[in-house]
Each structure stands twice: as C-alpha cells, then as structure tokens.
Amino acid sequence: MSRRDWFSVRETAPGTFLIAEPGHVNSYLVVGDDLALLYDTGMGIGDIGREVRALTSLPLLVVNSHHHYDHRGGNASLVGEAKDFAVHEAGADLHGEPAPREWLETYEHIAQDMRQRYIELSALSAEGFFLTDSRIEVRRVPELTQWRIEAVRPTRLLREGEQLDLGGRRLHVLHTPGHSPDGICLWEPESGQLLAGDTLISGAFFAHVPGADVPAFAASTRRLAELPVRTALLGHNLRHREGHYFVGRVAEAFDQVVRGRTRPVRRQDMFGAPAMWHAFDGFAVLTAPENGDAR
Template sequence: MSRPGWFQVAETGPGAFVIAEPGHVNSYLLLGDELALLYDTGMGIADIGEQVRQLTRLPLLVVNSHHHFDHRGGNASLAAHAADIAVHADGAPLHTAPAPHDWLESYAHIAHDLRKRYEEFHAVDAGGFFLTDSRVEVRPVPDLADWRIEAVRPTRLLREGDVLDLGGRSLKVLHTPGHSPDGICLWEPATGLLLAGDTLISGTFFAHVPGADVTAFAGSTRRLAELPVTTALLGHNLRHRESADFVARVADAFAAVRDGTTRPHASTDMFGAAVRRHDFDGFAVLTAPHGTDH
C-alpha cells in the first residue's frame, strides 16, 4: 500500500540508514559490497521495500530482531524479493500467526492519539522552546482500514554466533532474550556498531509482556554493556542512536530491577495494561504487576 511521507529515512553511519516510522519503530538498512541487510521491517503501514529499493539494488537479507508484529509488519511485502527472511531459531514458530484485528485496531487508536498529542505539544513548543525537530516528526496517521500484518514463514534460522557476511562487512548474531525469548542483536566488531532491536530503546522497556523475562533482560543488557560499542541503534522512539554509556546505564537499570532495589509505582502501558513502572534517567522499565516478574 502506498503511504507517502510515512517513513523518515536518514544515513546514520557509513553504509547504514535508519528507516524510521517516527514515534513508532526504527528499522535499519546496512550495505555491504555484495548484500544489503534490512534489520526489521516495521509496522507494515507503508511499503518499506520501496524505501529500500530507493537506497540500494543489492540483493536483500531481511533479519527480524524478534517476532512481535511491529517488527515484522513489512515481511509480506518483501517475501518475493528478499534472498532470505531470517529469524532466531527460537522464534520461527512465533511467526506463524498474523496480527489479530483487535491488536491492529488498538494500535491504530494509539497511533492517532500519539499524533494528536504531538500536535498539541508542537504548537506550544513553536511558541519559543523549539524542543521538537521537524526532521524527525511524528507522522500524521493514514487511513488504516486496510492495514494487515500477515504471517510469513521464515526461510533462514539464526543462532548465537552465526556470522552474516555482506561482502566487505560482517555482523555477528547475538541471542539476547529478555523482551522476548527470540530476541537477537547484530554486532559489527570491526566498527563497534550494534543493532539492538527492542533490547535497547530510548523510552519504556516492555519487560511485562508475554514471553518477557526480567532476569534474562538483565543478562542480555549486561552482555551488551561489556562489548566495545561505539554506536547502538535502537528499536523505537525518536532518539534512535546512543553510545556505550547508554548501554551501560540500561544494564545497571535492569540489574536494579532484577535485584529489587528500585521503587516502582503502579501505572499502565500504552495499551492500558497494568504495570509497575521503574523510572531511570531517560527511560523506564515496565514490569508485571503484583510481583509477577520473572
């Protein structure tokens, strides 16, 4: 489906592009000499394949950071063109279901509300604060009556330690459960670049959803903090890239949540589900209510 202007595309490093759906999901395109890699395919609200083709004509490897609908929404539009759609082996069975209508309907409502609140804030901001940036603007939401996220069978299974050779650059697969059991990050040792998916985000970490595990999240983020990261590319929110300092702060935060040394308060997530909210500098961790964290 055509959605003009939905994506925000920008170069975010040598041979690396962020293809953002501002306020929603960030996908990333990396270019090698022989192969391009698309890390996540977004919401499926617009044709991410069209954006990719504007940037490169290289054969395409699609890698989903995990099975959640908002990171594989464009898989169906790419299935006929991609050399492979690759996922972690633990996540393959989780790709067999399309997004249910009630989830799509709920998210459409959230997206419209996000845009409305952004417009209200931007109007105040334009009066003199100038905190917003028109280059990374939360987009108006198109008509989503025909929005669908179909199930697409992966064609390649990835495991811890696999190396993805793009020709002239290689990335290592890191299994990073926590947000979901099949989460993977991609690490480029030669440059210190880390593609982090939802293992690192600049907003609220969802550690309360089905399949999430706080202890695993703490282990995965600590592992990432021990890497010589130069740039971490994040899965959500307008602030899409961070440094090693941020990775270390996230690891410390999850260790505190795991160890019970925070002071959470009752709140809700964006879908209205009850959570405990643990606030930190620049982000928050949401965990299940009533002591049901893993």
C-alpha cells in the same frame, strides 16, 4: 496523508540507513559489497520495500529482531524480493500468526493519540522552548482500513555467534532474550555498531509482556554493556541512536530492578495493560505487577 510519506529515511552511519516510522518503529538497512541486510520491517503501514529499493539494488536479506508484529509488519511486502527471512531459532514457531484485527485497531487508536499529543507538545515548544525537531516529527496516521500484518514463515534460522557476511562487512548474531525469547542484536566489531531492536530503546522497556523475562533482560543488557559499542541503533522512538554510556546505564537499571532496589509505581502501558514502572533518567523499565507491588 499518503503512505508514501510515512517513513523518514537517512544515512545514520557509513553504509547504514535508518528507515524510521517516526514515533513508532526504527528499521535499519546495512549495505555491504555483495548483500544488503534489512533489520526489521516495521509496521507494514507503508511500503518499506520501496524505501529499500531507492537505496540499493543488491540482493536483500531480511532479519527480524524478534517476532512481535511491529517488527515484522513489512515482511509480506518483501516476499519474492528478499533472499531470505531470517530469525533466531527460538522464534522458528512464533511467526505463524497474522496480527489480530483487534490488535491493529488498538494500535491505530494509539497512533492517533500519539500524533495528537505530539502536536500539542510541538505547539508548546514553538512558543520558545524548541524541544521538538520537525525533521523527525511523529507522522499523521494514514487511512488504515486495509492495513494487515500477514504471517511470513522464516526461511532461515540464526544461531548465537553466527556471522552474516555482506561482502566487506560482517555482522555477528547475538541472542539477547528478555523482551522476547527470540530477541537478537547484530554486532559489527569493526565499526562498533550495534543493531539493538527492542533490547535497547530510548523510552519504556517492555519487560512485562507475555514472553518477557526480566532476569534474562538484565543478563542480555549486561552482555551488551561489556562490548566496545560506539553506536547503538535503537528499535523505537525518535531518539534512535545512543553510545556506550547509554548501554551501560540500561544494564545498571536492569540490575537494580532484578535486585529489588527500585521503587516502582503501578501504571498502564500504551495498550492499557497494567505494569509496574521503574523510572530512570531518560527511560523506564516496565515489569509485570505482582501482589503487594501497588503503591
């Protein structure tokens, strides 16, 4: 497979485009009258800049939802094209390292395994259930021996409550720590649209990784649930779009985790790291194992 076929791109709301790496990361392009904003740059496997240029010729502002490699992987390919690389001020010193070769090799194996499992699921579905959707299928993994995620220093630091004026539309910066200390969502009150990054996803919430903070995650999701969200655009998985009800369910789930009202089981995450799985309807919250947690 060519890297040119890696993305799935479509307009998911007026002036907002999903640039998905199906099964991996969802990035979003928001187009105003004067400026376009790219929220996350994905894995760096394909040329996300080419996808952006096909959609708009406006000046470009890149905003990383947080510093993790899979959300800033395409930054280096946009150097010289982006007006700024903006991150929350808590992430100012967290973008200085490239992704280690070990991480890239591990993720390549994960991606290969994900594709194989998706093929098996699709084959079962084709027998009569029709649960999968070929329009957004998990992509075959291209040749990745030259794959790198380079470090790109931020050129702009964002703060809570700051407004990003794109011309004709404004996005509000919300500091939402929990998955990482520098997590930010972008909120557009006029449309009710929320760009959520990894603060909201339709899968496993990684609240067990270094830098994660479960009480902060709970506070952030509770805050989002208080907003009149019409559309939440999520950072991962094939189900990229949810509504206000989902946001409330996530907040309630984290509240139960914090209050100790769940019965987690010890499992592993996709990288093989141990985690306690708190299962809910349609998603799970992963927390770090502690003494006495195993069941």
